[in-house]
Amino acid sequence: MRRLYLxxxxxxxxxxxxxxxxxxxxxxxxxxxxxxxQAAELAGEIAQGALPPPDAPREAQQAALDxxxxxxxxxxxxxxxxxxxxxxxxxxxxxxxxxxxxxxxxWGGRRVWTLELPDGRWIAARLPRRERPPxxxxxxxxxxxxxxxxxxxxxxxxxxxxxxxxxRLKSSVEALGAGDLAARVKVEGRDEVGALAASFNRSAExxxxxxxxxxxxLANASHELRxxxxxxxxxxxxxxxxxxxxxxxGIERDIAELDALVDEILLASRLxxxxxxEPREDVDLLALAAExxxxxxxxxxxxxxxxxxxxxxxxxxxxxxxxxxxxxxxGSAIEVALRKTADKVELRVCDRGPGVPEVxxxxxxxxxxxxxGAREREGGVGLGLALVxxxxxxxxxxxxxxxxxxxxxxxxxxxxx
Amino acid sequence: MTDRILIIEDDARLAAxxxxxxxxxxxxxxxxxxxxxxxxxxxxxxxxxxxxDLMLPDRDGLAVCGEIRAASDIPxxxxxxxxxxxxxxxxxxxxxxDYLPKPFxxxxxxxxxxxxxxRRKGAGxxxxxxxxxxxxxxxxxxxxxxxxxxxxxxxxxxxLVALAEHAGRVLxxxxxxxxxxxxxxxxFDRSIDVHxxxxxxxxEDDPKRPRRIITVRGxxxxxxxxxxxxxxxx
Numbered sequence: 001m002r003r004l005y006l007x008x009x010x011x012x013x014x015x016x017x018x019x020x021x022x023x024x025x026x027x028x029x030x031x032x033x034x035x036x037x038q039a040a041e042l043a044g045e046i047a048q049g050a051l052p053p054p055d056a057p058r059e060a061q062q063a064a065l066d067x068x069x070x071x072x073x074x075x076x077x078x079x080x081x082x083x084x085x086x087x088x089x090x091x092x093x094x095x096x097x098x099x100x101x102x103x104x105x106x107w108g109g110r111r112v113w114t115l116e117l118p119d120g121r122w123i124a125a126r127l128p129r130r131e132r133p134p135x136x137x138x139x140x141x142x143x144x145x146x147x148x149x150x151x152x153x154x155x156x157x158x159x160x161x162x163x164x165x166x167x168r169l170k171s172s173v174e175a176l177g178a179g180d181l182a183a184r185v186k187v188e189g190r191d192e193v194g195a196l197a198a199s200f201n202r203s204a205e206x207x208x209x210x211x212x213x214x215x216x217x218l219a220n221a222s223h224e225l226r227x228x229x230x231x232x233x234x235x236x237x238x239x240x241x242x243x244x245x246x247x248x249x250g251i252e253r254d255i256a257e258l259d260a261l262v263d264e265i266l267l268a269s270r271l272x273x274x275x276x277x278e279p280r281e282d283v284d285l286l287a288l289a290a291e292x293x294x295x296x297x298x299x300x301x302x303x304x305x306x307x308x309x310x311x312x313x314x315x316x317x318x319x320x321x322x323x324x325x326x327x328x329x330x331g332s333a334i335e336v337a338l339r340k341t342a343d344k345v346e347l348r349v350c351d352r353g354p355g356v357p358e359v360x361x362x363x364x365x366x367x368x369x370x371x372x373g374a375r376e377r378e379g380g381v382g383l384g385l386a387l388v389x390x391x392x393x394x395x396x397x398x399x400x401x402x403x404x405x406x407x408x409x410x411x412x413x414x415x416x417x
Numbered sequence: 418m419t420d421r422i423l424i425i426e427d428d429a430r431l432a433a434x435x436x437x438x439x440x441x442x443x444x445x446x447x448x449x450x451x452x453x454x455x456x457x458x459x460x461x462x463x464x465x466x467x468x469x470d471l472m473l474p475d476r477d478g479l480a481v482c483g484e485i486r487a488a489s490d491i492p493x494x495x496x497x498x499x500x501x502x503x504x505x506x507x508x509x510x511x512x513x514x515d516y517l518p519k520p521f522x523x524x525x526x527x528x529x530x531x532x533x534x535x536r537r538k539g540a541g542x543x544x545x546x547x548x549x550x551x552x553x554x555x556x557x558x559x560x561x562x563x564x565x566x567x568x569x570x571x572x573x574x575x576x577l578v579a580l581a582e583h584a585g586r587v588l589x590x591x592x593x594x595x596x597x598x599x600x601x602x603x604x605f606d607r608s609i610d611v612h613x614x615x616x617x618x619x620x621e622d623d624p625k626r627p628r629r630i631i632t633v634r635g636x637x638x639x640x641x642x643x644x645x646x647x648x649x650x651x
Contacts, residue, residue, distance in 0.1 A: 223472045223497075223519075227428045230520035234434040237523040259520055287587040287639040294631040294641070304587050304636050311585070315643065 005163035012155045016148045023144065040115060048117040051078070062087040074125055081120035090126070165193045169200060181208040218266055225262050229255055264383040267316065268367065271390050283311045285345065286338055292318045293336055296326050298349075302338025307345055307415055309395045317391040317399075320384040321349040321411050329353035332408065344397075345415040352408035361401040365389045388413065420465040420534055424448040425455030425481070426496065427474050435468065438523050439530070452476040456485070464491060466534055468526075469513070471497035479511055486512030492533040496521070515547075524563050525550050525645060531564040546581050549645025551620055551629060553581055560620060567619040576609070577616050580630060585642035587633050613638060 050068060052060045061078060065087040069076045075090030085092075115123045165188050175183035184204055187197045236251050286304045292315065293300040307314070325334045329351030337348045356364060356371070363369050367386040385399075388411070392399040397415035404410045422444045426432040429450055436446035447464070449455040452473045459467070467485065471478035482493055495513040514533040517526055528550050536545075544556035552561045558574055560567050569577065579596040580588065588596070590609050613632075617624040631639050 220472075226519040227431060231428070231431045231434060233520040234431060234438065234523055238434065238438060255520060284586045284639075286633060286636060287585050287642075290587065290631045290633040290639045291585075291641040291643060294626075294628055297626065301634060311642075 003163070004166060005159050008159045008163065009156060012159070013152055016151055020144055020148060027140075041118075044115055044117045047115060047123055048119060048121075051117070051121075054080070054119055054121060058086060065089050076123065076125045079122040079124065081122070083122075086121070162191075162193060165189065165197070169193070169197055172204075173200065176204050176207070181211055214269075218269055222262055222266055226259070229259055229262075261382065264320075264387055268383050268387055268390065271387075271394065279310065280308055281311060282306045283309055283314055285314065285347070288315055289318055289336055289338055289347070291315075292322055293334075295319075296322045296334060298322055298325070298334035298336050300336045300338070302336070303340050305338065305340045305345055305417075307395070307417070309415070313391045313394065317388050317413065318347070318349075320388050321347075321413070324384050324388075324411065325349050325351040325353075329408070340417060343417055345417050347413040347415070348410050350404050350408060350410040352404070352406075355403060355407060355409045356401050358403070361403075364401060365399065385411075419443055419445050421445045421447070421463065422466050422468060422530070423455060423458060423464040424468045425452060425473065425478075426450070426468065426470040427472065428470070435523075435526070439527070442527055444530075450474070452478075452481045456481070459485065459489075459491075466492040466494065466530060466537075468494050468496060468530070471495060482513050483511040490537070492537045494526075494530055494533060522550070522645065528552070528561075528564040532561075546578075546584075548581070548584065548629065548641070549643075551644060553578060562620055569616060569619055573612050573616050573619075576612055577620070580638060580640035584640045587636050587639045589637035592637065 047068075051064045065076055065078055066089055068074070069089040077088040077090075077092070078086045080086055112124055112126045115125070117123065169185050172183045172185040181204070184201050185197045187194055187201065232251070233255050236248055236255075239248065283306065284304070285307050286300075286302055288311065289300055289302065292298075322334060322336070330353040332352035335348075335350045337346075337350075339346045339348075360369075360371055364371065365385050365388070367383050369385075389399040392413050392415065395415050397413060399411065399413045402410045402412055420443075422439060424432045424435060424446060426435070426448065427450050429448070432448035432450070436448050439446050447458060447462070449458055452475050455467075455469075458464075469478055469482055469485075473481065478495065478497070482495065485491065485493065493513045493515075495516045496519055497516070514536070515529050517529055529547075532545070532547070532552055544554065546553040546555070550563050552564070553559075554561070555578060558571070560569055560574065560577060575597055576593065579593060583596075593609060613630055614624070617627050617630055621627045621629055629641050629644055631641060633639055
């Protein structure tokens with residue numbers, strides 16, 4: 001992860017470095033500005049004094065220029081006011097007529113200085129390669145360095161504090177996302193980060209309130225639904241009528257069905273709300289399957305194997321698969337197979353019912369999905385298969401519906417071994 | 418002597434039916450709808466057991482349970498909506514003797530009520546195992562279904578206990594033999610299947626379609642962890 005505080009801090013430090021380099025460069029360039037105009041005038045008068053008058057012969061002018069050139073160390077040329085060259089030491093410095101347009105500024109790669117004499121003549125000179133322009137004085141360098149260090153040191157805590165608050169906010173947001181609804185963050189500062197923290201707290205407050213209300217509603221709904229169920233169950237027991245035992249058995253089945261539905265709605269909403277799978281234990285899946293198979297007279301074959309998971313949820317998963325096979329298997333025998341492969345545990349619940357059309361093999365895992373053409377009496381798949389998939393995924397596995405060779409369908413659950 | 422039962426349950430119609438049902442079995446039942454009334458009655462009169470609903474209009478049943486337990490050792494049977502597995506633990510931690518989810522089988526209510534009454538009157542701490550309507554009392558070496566004793570030989574009882582103590586696990590015949598080592602072993606050897614079949618006749622509602630001791634083809638036997646109306650919650 002690229003840390004925000006590092007980015008901000010490195011930006012500050014990089015800006016400082018750029019600033020220092022720019023300052024150094026400007027120092028080098030600007031400190032060597034042209035001498036003031038008076039200096040040029042003075043230099044012109046001195047040069048004129050050292051040179052023969054304009055009307056002296058060319059040889060005399062050349063001789064004076066040779067003298068001025070300090071033994072050829074300085075390249076120098078003398079031009080008439082009209083730009084024609086009068087004398088020269090060293091290579092040609094300027095093109096004809098160029099001299100009068102040159103200010104006393106560096107020209108070309110090497111510095112060619114021009115100077116107008118009071119009598120209108122021009123001198124162009126190129127200094128020998130000289131020592132580099134002086135570096136900035138030590139005091140200035142030290143001051144700049146200290147300033148840079150001070151800013152660097154001063155910026156660190158400011159930047160770190162701002163981003164620390166963001167990091168704390170981030171961990172709170174993550175805690176809330178992971179299901180800790182009581183997660184709040186301390187509001188520090190009155191800037192945007194502080195405002196963000198405050199609005200996070202408000203949101204968390206609201207979410208917690210909503211979830212609590214939702215849970216209370218579900219718990220109350222569960223209680224309210226079960227009270228009449230309990231009364232009916234009680235009343236059926238007390239009827240003591242032996243006249244129509246099948247009616248009584250039917251009512252008992254209906255009560256159990258309604259009870260299971262209430263259970264499933266509660267379980268589904270709890271699985272949605274709670275990300276963790278507690279408690280986890282070693283579950284003898286063959287034993288669990290055997291128990292559930294005995295309830296519906298399903299045939300079971302398989303290997304004895306243990307999986308790590310929530311026994312209650314795994315039982316619910318197997319029960320729902322069997323219940324689904326019983327309901328939609330058209331009375332055919334239900335066969336359950338439990339197998340261990342290299343890295344997976346494979347549970348298959350198969351029937352010889354009408355099977356599931358390919359287009360519906362995914363959709364039947366949707367809550368309360370009703371297959372096309374299903375009659376009212378048969379009902380939809382309810383929540384059963386949706387819970388099967390939810391529980392399989394909760395255990396790091398997957399559930400799917402397959403066609404069975406020879407007719408019928410197989411529901412397969414793969415769990416990590 | 419008739420046992421006096423106090424019911425604290427906000428569903429008055431259910432309480433009335435439970436009262437009538439228990440009265441038929443020889444209990445004297447008093448019902449109250451609120452925790453306040455129930456607690457007042459408990460202070461006023463002597464009761465042998467309490468049936469307490471988890472959700473009461475004026476107070477949380479768990480808190481009421483804790484309060485009663487702090488002052489008295491009256492047997493408490495909690496009634497609650499099924500589904501919150503933690504309630505069971507909390508209820509028992511707070512001192513409830515047993516727990517029954519709604520909607521319950523009235524016969525199971527009766528069996529559990531009798532069991533907690535027996536436990537209180539009987540020989541101290543419970544040494545029993547309970548699976549729905551089935552109760553195995555290891556101390557008294559008695560097995561009951563719906564509170565009625567069922568006859569088993571001593572060997573069969575040991576075999577049943579071995580199975581029940583490993584409920585939810587497939588046990589092979591060899592593992593069962595190992596578990597019974599030290600007991601009178603000669604009675605077992607190859608006849609283990611016969612003994613299982615005898616136990617089934619004693620404790621299964623329909624021995625031909627066993628729900629408590631289940632055969633796993635090629636692997637052995639499993640004693641069901643979830644029996645009767647226990648559902649998927651145990």
